[in-house]
Structure formats: C-alpha cells, structure tokens
Amino acid sequence: MVDVTLPSLGESVTEGIITQWFKKVGDAVARDEPLFEVSTDKVDSEMPSPAAGVLVQILAEEGDTVETGARVAVIDENAVAGSAPSPSVGSTPEPAAVAPSAVAASATPVGDGPNGVVLSPVVRRILTDGGVEASTVRGSGPGGSITRRDAERAVASGPTEEVVKALSNGQRRMGQHLSVSALNTPHGFVAIEADGAVFADVERLGRVTRDGVAITDEMVVGLAAVRALGEFEFLNATYMGDELIVHRTVSLGFMRHVDTDGMLVPVVHAAAGLTLRALARRVSDLGERLASRQLTADDLMGGTFTMVGAPSENTLWIKPIIIQPEVAVLSVGAVRLVPVVVVKDGVATIEIGRRLVLGLSFDHRVCDSVAAVEYLERVAELLAGMDLESEH
Numbered sequence: 001m002v003d004v005t006l007p008s009l010g011e012s013v014t015e016g017i018i019t020q021w022f023k024k025v026g027d028a029v030a031r032d033e034p035l036f037e038v039s040t041d042k043v044d045s046e047m048p049s050p051a052a053g054v055l056v057q058i059l060a061e062e063g064d065t066v067e068t069g070a071r072v073a074v075i076d077e078n079a080v081a082g083s084a085p086s087p088s089v090g091s092t093p094e095p096a097a098v099a100p101s102a103v104a105a106s107a108t109p110v111g112d113g114p115n116g117v118v119l120s121p122v123v124r125r126i127l128t129d130g131g132v133e134a135s136t137v138r139g140s141g142p143g144g145s146i147t148r149r150d151a152e153r154a155v156a157s158g159p160t161e162e163v164v165k166a167l168s169n170g171q172r173r174m175g176q177h178l179s180v181s182a183l184n185t186p187h188g189f190v191a192i193e194a195d196g197a198v199f200a201d202v203e204r205l206g207r208v209t210r211d212g213v214a215i216t217d218e219m220v221v222g223l224a225a226v227r228a229l230g231e232f233e234f235l236n237a238t239y240m241g242d243e244l245i246v247h248r249t250v251s252l253g254f255m256r257h258v259d260t261d262g263m264l265v266p267v268v269h270a271a272a273g274l275t276l277r278a279l280a281r282r283v284s285d286l287g288e289r290l291a292s293r294q295l296t297a298d299d300l301m302g303g304t305f306t307m308v309g310a311p312s313e314n315t316l317w318i319k320p321i322i323i324q325p326e327v328a329v330l331s332v333g334a335v336r337l338v339p340v341v342v343v344k345d346g347v348a349t350i351e352i353g354r355r356l357v358l359g360l361s362f363d364h365r366v367c368d369s370v371a372a373v374e375y376l377e378r379v380a381e382l383l384a385g386m387d388l389e390s391e392h
Contacts, residue, residue: 130155196354218309253303
C-alpha cells in the first residue's frame with residue numbers, strides 16, 4: 001500500500017483545499033498521472049500520483065481543507081482495477097488531518113458552485129471580481145467543475161485563447177544583437193534633469209528651418225550631444241577586443257521604431273560641425289527614406305554614438321541597451337511644463353518652467369557614473385546656451 005499525502009505547496013503555505021478528484025475508488029492510476037487538484041490562496045495545482053496501482057481509499061473529500069503532509073488517499077500497487085472494496089466495506093479508513101477551520105465546512109458537502117461543485121479560491125475570485133454568478137457558468141472540468149479558463153471566458157468580453165505570432169526577421173535580429181550586448185557589456189546608467197528653456201525659443205522662432213525642414217526636440221538635443229562629444233571623446237568610441245577605438249568623426253545614430261522590423265538605427269555620418277538646420281535636413285532625409293524603405297546598408301552602418309528620443313509626450317526617461325560595439329547611448333525624455341523653484345534676491349518663488357530628463361547608458365569598462373554625469377551636464381549647458389537665431 002502507498003499513502004498519498006498532500007506535499008508541501010510552497011513557503012508559508014500550510015494547507016490546501018481539495019477541489020477535485022480526477023479518479024474514484026477502484027480506478028487504475030499510473031505513476032505521475034494527475035490524481036487530484038488542490039487550491040491554496042496562491043495557486044491551483046494538480047497533484048500527481050506517487051505510484052502506479054489502484055486507488056482503494058479516499059481520505060479527504062472535495063471541499064476539505066487539508067494540512068500539508070496529511071494522508072489524503074491510499075493506492076494499492078498490487079490490486080486490479082475495479083476490485084477495490086467500497087469505502088463502506090472493511091475497516092474504517094484513517095481520517096485525513098483536517099484543519100480546524102474546515103470542520104464546519106466539511107459538515108456540509110455541497111459546494112458553492114452550480115450543482116454543489118466546489119469552486120477553487122482562484123475561480124471564485126475571478127467570478128466575483130468580474131461580477132459573474134457561478135450558477136450561470138457551464139464548467140468543463142471533471143464533474144462539471146468550473147476551471148480557471150472557464151471563469152476567464154465567462155468574465156472576458158472577447159476570446160481568451162492565446163495567439164502565437166512569429167517574429168519578423170528584423171525583430172529576431174534585434175533581439176539577438178541586444179541580447180548579446182546586454183550579456184557582454186557591463187551596463188551603467190545615469191540620468192539628470194535638464195533645463196528645457198531653449199524649446200520655448202524653438203516654438204517662438206517656429207518649428208521649421210529657413211529651408212522648410214521640420215525641427216524636433218530630438219534634433220536640438222542631438223546637436224548639443226554631438227558638440228559635447230568633442231570634450232568627451234571616449235564616449236564616441238567602439239570597444240573591440242581589449243582595445244578602445246576612439247573616433248575623430250562623430251556618426252550619430254537615431255533609434256527608430258519600425259512596425260514590421262522592431263527597430264532600425266539610421267546614421268547621420270560626419271555630424272560634428274553641422275548646424276541645427278543641416279542636421280534637421282539630414283535627419284529628415286533619413287526619415288523619409290526609412291518610411292519609403294529606401295535606406296541603404298551605408299545608412300545603417302558606421303554609427304559611433306546613438307541617441308533615443310522620447311516615444312511619446314508622456315515619456316519621463318528611457319534606459320536603453322547599448323548597441324555594440326558602441327560604448328554609450330543617450331536617451332531623451334519628453335519636454336514637460338513643470339513647477340520650478342526660482343530664487344531671486346534670496347526669495348524662493350515658483351514659476352512654470354520646461355524640463356526634460358537626459359539619460360546615458362554607458363559601458364563601465366570605459367566610463368564611470370561621474371564621467372557620465374559630467375557629459376550629461378555638458379549637454380544640458382550647451383542646450384541652455386544654444387543660439388537658435390543663427391542655427392535656425
């Protein structure tokens with residue numbers, strides 16, 4: 001004879017409710033075959049049979065609360081299916097160790113589901129939160145019991161089945177490349193809040209250059225980022241083997257979301273020395289050719305530093321993964337109108353100001369948080385002092 005006991009169900013879990021028996025007395029049972037279902041306040045679990053044989057006794061009925069380690073059934077490894085005595089024949093079976101809180105409940109064998117079926121806590125919670133009466137749900141489980149999926153279907157306003165979608169080639173390539181970068185590069189990240197008063201000037205002068213090209217906040221920050229790299233050359237570099245290759249030419253990549261390919265990074269080559277007007281023209285041209293799928297391999301290669309713009313006006317900050325072999329990537333949060341404390345003549349007042357968060361993911365092998373913050377603060381200084389009249 002083999003005793004079936006309720007195993008440990010996890011840390012801090014000392015008892016569970018027997019919600020379903022998948023076998024009845026006299027049924028043959030295979031080893032590791034689901035024998036019964038137990039429910040706790042954390043999870044519903046199917047318990048496998050510890051041995052092959054015939055189920056000859058059930059010591060805990062559906063709805064009973066049982067302590068872990070207690071006997072719930074007996075399996076005879078030598079019996080033949082259908083030959084087991086009924087529970088009323090022979091000696092009285094040893095009762096399972098039932099928790100005190102279950103004494104009153106076990107006196108009433110009828111469950112709270114349709115036709116007296118016991119509802120697991122998970123199912124009951126789903127139906128209650130969804131405002132669905134259990135009596136209106138048709139169960140697909142053993143004996144008409146209501147499963148978790150039955151409850152989800154009853155509550156959901158649409159289908160609940162999972163949909164499997166294949167990744168595109170671009171998504172697979174992006175995932176492979178960034179996974180390698182995340183595993184092989186010791187990432188660091190810092191962020192600062194920068195004064196965005198310059199963007200009031202952008203709006204005052206108009207968001208179109210004298211050449212008729214649209215100006216975005218990302219372009220303005222990109223211009224300051226490129227100029228700051230002249231003082232922080234080790235960030236405009238690539239890490240190859242055990243060597244750091246510092247590039248004298250800045251080739252600035254702009255991360256772009258593409259519906260079918262996940263992400264692409266068009267590159268503005270030789271960006272150092274460009275005016276805002278020239279940078280806007282180059283970025284706009286890349287954007288048009290990206291939309292029309294006319295980018296060439298050269299447009300996507302050779303980047304030495306990358307930046308990620310705010311994907312929405314509600315974006316505070318982004319923590320991007322470095323695109324190897326580059327050693328840093330700049331992220332730009334949305335420009336926000338916020339209350340700002342201003343001290344004038346020793347008196348603190350609150351005014352409406354513009355702020356944005358600048359973040360830098362950096363390779364710890366070539367940079368530390370102090371140098372990274374110094375670079376971000378320099379970008380912020382260049383933003384604050386930008387002469388848009390001449391740049392426009």
